[in-house]
Amino acid sequence: MRKRAWWILPMAGAAAIGVHRARSGPSGDDRAHDRWLTVTVNRPAEEVRPGGRLPTPLRAFDERIEVDVRPAPGDRGTELAVRLKQPPGGARTSLPGRLAGQDPRQDLRLALRETKALLEAGEVLHPDTPPTSRETPGGRLVGLLVRRSGGEGVL
Amino acid sequence: MKALCWEGVNKLSVENVPDPELHNDQDMIVRLIAGTTCGSDLHLIGGYIPAMRAGDIIGHEFLGEVVETGPGVRRHAVGDRVVVCSFVGCGRCWYCANDLWSLCDNTNTNPGIAQAMFGYETAGIFGYSHAMGGLRGSHAEYVRVPFADYGAFPVPEGIDDTSALFCSDSVPTGWMGADLAGVKPGDVVAVWGCGAVGQMAARAALLLGAERVISIDRIPERLAMTERYIGSETIDYTAVDVAAELRERTGGRGPDVCIEAVGMEAHSDGPAHLYDQAKQQLRLQTDRPTAVRQAIHACRKGGTVFILGVFAGAVDKFPLGAVINKGLTVRGAQMHGQRYIPMLLERMAAGQLKTAHLATHTVPLEQAPQAYDMFKHKTDGCVRAVIRPAP
Numbered sequence: 076m077r078k079r080a081w082w083i084l085p086m087a088g089a090a091a092i093g094v095h096r097a098r099s100g101p102s103g104d105d106r107a108h109d110r111w112l113t114v115t116v117n118r119p120a121e122e123v124r125p126g127g128r129l130p131t132p133l134r135a136f137d138e139r140i141e142v143d144v145r146p147a148p149g150d151r152g153t154e155l156a157v158r159l160k161q162p163p164g165g166a167r168t169s170l171p172g173r174l175a176g177q178d179p180r181q182d183l184r185l186a187l188r189e190t191k192a193l194l195e196a197g198e199v200l201h202p203d204t205p206p207t208s209r210e211t212p213g214g215r216l217v218g219l220l221v222r223r224s225g226g227e228g229v230l
Numbered sequence: 231m232k233a234l235c236w237e238g239v240n241k242l243s244v245e246n247v248p249d250p251e252l253h254n255d256q257d258m259i260v261r262l263i264a265g266t267t268c269g270s271d272l273h274l275i276g277g278y279i280p281a282m283r284a285g286d287i288i289g290h291e292f293l294g295e296v297v298e299t300g301p302g303v304r305r306h307a308v309g310d311r312v313v314v315c316s317f318v319g320c321g322r323c324w325y326c327a328n329d330l331w332s333l334c335d336n337t338n339t340n341p342g343i344a345q346a347m348f349g350y351e352t353a354g355i356f357g358y359s360h361a362m363g364g365l366r367g368s369h370a371e372y373v374r375v376p377f378a379d380y381g382a383f384p385v386p387e388g389i390d391d392t393s394a395l396f397c398s399d400s401v402p403t404g405w406m407g408a409d410l411a412g413v414k415p416g417d418v419v420a421v422w423g424c425g426a427v428g429q430m431a432a433r434a435a436l437l438l439g440a441e442r443v444i445s446i447d448r449i450p451e452r453l454a455m456t457e458r459y460i461g462s463e464t465i466d467y468t469a470v471d472v473a474a475e476l477r478e479r480t481g482g483r484g485p486d487v488c489i490e491a492v493g494m495e496a497h498s499d500g501p502a503h504l505y506d507q508a509k510q511q512l513r514l515q516t517d518r519p520t521a522v523r524q525a526i527h528a529c530r531k532g533g534t535v536f537i538l539g540v541f542a543g544a545v546d547k548f549p550l551g552a553v554i555n556k557g558l559t560v561r562g563a564q565m566h567g568q569r570y571i572p573m574l575l576e577r578m579a580a581g582q583l584k585t586a587h588l589a590t591h592t593v594p595l596e597q598a599p600q601a602y603d604m605f606k607h608k609t610d611g612c613v614r615a616v617i618r619p620a621p
């Protein structure tokens with residue numbers, strides 16, 4: 076395990092920095108710790124929010140989020156930004172909470188990523204299942220980290 | 231079906247695993263005709279690439295026959311013989327649309343690990359860890375190919391299986407190195423590494439008009455092969471001072487373009503090697519950048535260094551001073567294969583690119599672990615071992 080686990084350090088470090096940043100925004104903006112989550116979609120704005128409607132993966136959040144759609148600079152498509160109207164806080168946004176997948180922003184980030192994939196490529200790529208051909212304790216640990224990894228920003 | 235699985239550091243075995251299935255509309259299933267060992271697999275096998283799980287199928291450079299297509303596949307039909315790009319691209323994100331396929335936004339199913347390591351995740355690759363996509367590898371009887379319309383290419387009649395196989399990964403990688411390094415007529419190009427990737431980079435440089443190409447390695451049969459089949463000059467780095475030799479062979483200027491095709495497990499004789507190896511083993515650095523350092527040092531003022539060798543994390547003693555004071559351009563990339571494969575198949579059909587000599591060994595799937603051992607230790611003159619599930 077030791078021999079191949081070096082990468083957990085940079086990952087944990089990055090996660091800790093992410094959490095630190097998330098909690099210590101500049102004073103003045105009381106929601107600085109709860110920034111907008113954004114992706115750029117390589118499609119024109121009218122396709123990103125046709126008739127003002129939210130794309131499917133985000134519809135589940137419907138009343139709970141604010142949405143902003145604006146053209147990306149140059150030829151880069153459309154920036155799609157979302158954030159929860161009710162900022163999450165407390166234990167759910169702490170590092171353990173995030174590792175346990177309890178931060179609602181993680182689900183929102185995932186929905187954003189899936190929205191982008193659907194709009195651009197027509198489908199969300201699924202991993203192969205089962206993820207590997209047999210279960211081992213080390214493998215399960217990797218699996219745990221990996222499962223969390225589609226969430227908000229880092230981890 | 232049978233498949234070659236990674237079971238732990240330096241442990242491979244052939245196992246019975248479930249057959250792959252279509253999971254997305256744009257997927258297809260390919261029956262393997264042939265796959266090959268690649269230098270990148272050695273980094274996996276050695277435990278230098280993160281997020282491998284025991285039981286993961288490896289392999290990413292392959293050719294096969296289409297046996298099943300999802301309802302969203304338009305460009306392929308059952309029975310087609312196809313070569314498949316090792317990186318998976320969705321074809322429609324900004325990166326794919328700009329021919330930067332290995333940077334695709336939509337094909338890494340586990341983006342978080344690469345985000346933590348690199349800032350942003352890169353494209354998925356077959357059989358290359360859960361950090362680099364989480365897709366099963368191709369050293370098996372069958373493999374699932376996502377976004378098949380974009381990553382699989384029909385092989386023209388006249389090209390045999392073994393030759394076409396290398397268009398999956400090593401040929402486009404080498405070509406990309408010479409292309410994105412901006413090789414042009416009149417250039418002198420030096421290439422570190424005479425594996426398949428280095429040989430193809432050298433060949434690409436010649437085809438792009440380089441005046442001279444000088445290939446560097448230490449393994450005699452690889453040096454001889456490169457002279458004979460690629461047409462470049464060679465240097466044995468254990469016999470001479472590489473920087474001095476390159477300087478004198480280039481009229482005192484240094485090579486215009488230096489291409490590194492060695493990677494994170496580079497070898498060297500000097501004391502720096504012991505230092506690098508010790509630090510790598512203690513994980514104080516993750517990679518050994520011997521050839522990169524040498525390339526930066528040897529490059530002419532204002533020249534370009536292109537890194538094709540794979541690195542995963544951080545390196546030590548990086549000669550930043552040489553980069554800035556000599557005004558170098560340093561670039562690297564994983565291969566944007568989809569950008570080059572159709573053109574390369576055409577050149578192959580026209581006889582400009584030859585790859586069959588790379589296949590020094592052919593083995594059935596059952597012997598893949600031994601083939602990797604031979605490839606890793608470069609024994610029996612092995613340059614690439616071709617694995618054929620059904621001989």
Ligand SMILES: NC(=O)c1ccc[n+]([C@@H]2O[C@H](COP(=O)([O-])OP(=O)(O)OC[C@H]3O[C@@H](n4cnc5c(N)ncnc54)[C@H](O)[C@@H]3O)[C@@H](O)[C@H]2O)c1
Nearest residue numbers: 269270403423425426427492493496497538539540564565
């Ligand atoms: N960028 C990409 O998309 C991409 C694609 C495929 C492979 N790769 C990488 O390219 C590299 C080469 O792949 P390969 O299949 O040719 O591997 P290989 O192991 O067959 O070849 C590597 C060669 O480098 C030589 N070498 C070792 N130390 C050296 C040094 N200090 N100076 C000069 N030569 C040295 C070895 O003797 C060997 O011949 C690997 O790092 C691999 O991961 C990158």
Ligand SMILES: [Zn+2]
Nearest residue numbers: 268270291399
């Ligand atoms: Zn490869």
Ligand SMILES: [Zn+2]
Nearest residue numbers: 320323326334
């Ligand atoms: Zn893409």
